[in-house]
Amino acid sequence: MARKAKKKRKLKMKNVLLFFLLLIIVALGLSVVSDIRINNIVVKGNLFYSDWQIINKAGLENYPSSFQNSSLSIKSRLEKDIYIKKVSVSKPLFTKVVIEVKENLPLFYYLPNNKTVLNDKTETDDNFMVPTVINYVPDKIYNGLLSKISSINYDVVKRISEIKYDPNDVDDERFFLTMNDGNSVYLTLEKFNKIDKYLEIIKEFNNKKGILYLDSGEYFEVKE
Numbered sequence: 705m706a707r708k709a710k711k712k713r714k715l716k717m718k719n720v721l722l723f724f725l726l727l728i729i730v731a732l733g734l735s736v737v738s739d740i741r742i743n744n745i746v747v748k749g750n751l752f753y754s755d756w757q758i759i760n761k762a763g764l765e766n767y768p769s770s771f772q773n774s775s776l777s778i779k780s781r782l783e784k785d786i787y788i789k790k791v792s793v794s795k796p797l798f799t800k801v802v803i804e805v806k807e808n809l810p811l812f813y814y815l816p817n818n819k820t821v822l823n824d825k826t827e828t829d830d831n832f833m834v835p836t837v838i839n840y841v842p843d844k845i846y847n848g849l850l851s852k853i854s855s856i857n858y859d860v861v862k863r864i865s866e867i868k869y870d871p872n873d874v875d876d877e878r879f880f881l882t883m884n885d886g887n888s889v890y891l892t893l894e895k896f897n898k899i900d901k902y903l904e905i906i907k908e909f910n911n912k913k914g915i916l917y918l919d920s921g922e923y924f925e926v927k928e
Contacts, residue, residue: 742770744800751858752787752807761785762803770798778803789824811853812867816840823854835864835881845869845877845893852896860902878919890919898922 745764747755759765762778775793782791782805790806809823810832819827820834841849853861863884870880870890877893887906891899898918905916905924914926 740770740798742767742773742799742801744797746800746802748802748804750805750807752809753805758782758803758805761788762801764801770795770801773801775801786826786828787822809854809858809861810834811850811861812837821850825850833862835861835867837867837869839869841869848877848893849879849896852893856897856900860899863902864899875919886913887916888914889916892919895919 742764745759745767747758750758753761756765761782763781764773764778775795778801779791779793782788782793782803787808787810788805789808792804794802796802807823808826810820810828810830811823812834813820813831813836814827815836815838817827820830820832821827835853837849849867864881865884866882868880868882869878871878875892879891879893879896881889881891881899883889883902885906889899889902895918902916905922909924909926912924912926914924916922916924
């Protein structure tokens with residue numbers, strides 16, 4: 705009976721040693737994995753922030769441990785920023801991070817409120833190189849203006865200096881835009897997307913300055 709008891713103890717000791725050996729292997733494995741650093745970061749969809757600004761805001765500026773920076777934690781850091789609306793983060797490889805952002809772009813400075821208005825209608829005291837809406841716009845038309853500006857090319861938005869609400873007897877949704885290049889444009893909400901073709905249209909007039917009527921017809925009145 706005593707010999708059998710010794711065999712059982714020997715078997716139990718082997719199991720304990722095997723268990724601790726597995727623990728050591730797992731610990732060493734985790735240690736190695738936690739030391740693997742991110743070495744490739746791809747940023748997509750950004751217009752307002754540079755790639756490097758996105759990387760900094762994500763907390764990845766020093767290319768830290770991949771194990772300690774999950775996709776969820778990177779996403780959470782970025783979405784705390786008022787100028788970032790939505791973020792998608794993936795890791796196709798353990799050392800590679802792909803960040804795709806949808807920014808909450810500043811669209812214009814609304815002078816009646818002395819606020820910069822963002823894509824989601826949020827207002828901020830921060831100032832940017834965006835158009836200034838210089839006069840009061842009725843609420844319904846204001847919402848339409850916000851919707852239309854958010855849908856056009858952001859490079860074109862940045863070419864607009866001032867926006868004046870300028871209704872006439874024909875259309876109460878008419879605006880007068882002053883461009884940074886010295887030209888002016890008449891637009892209505894219904895035809896606002898035509899401003900996307902501004903550069904193509906202006907090229908036809910050999911650098912002459914004037915007023916582009918996109919509210920009714922499409923013609924260019926050259927300044928004398």
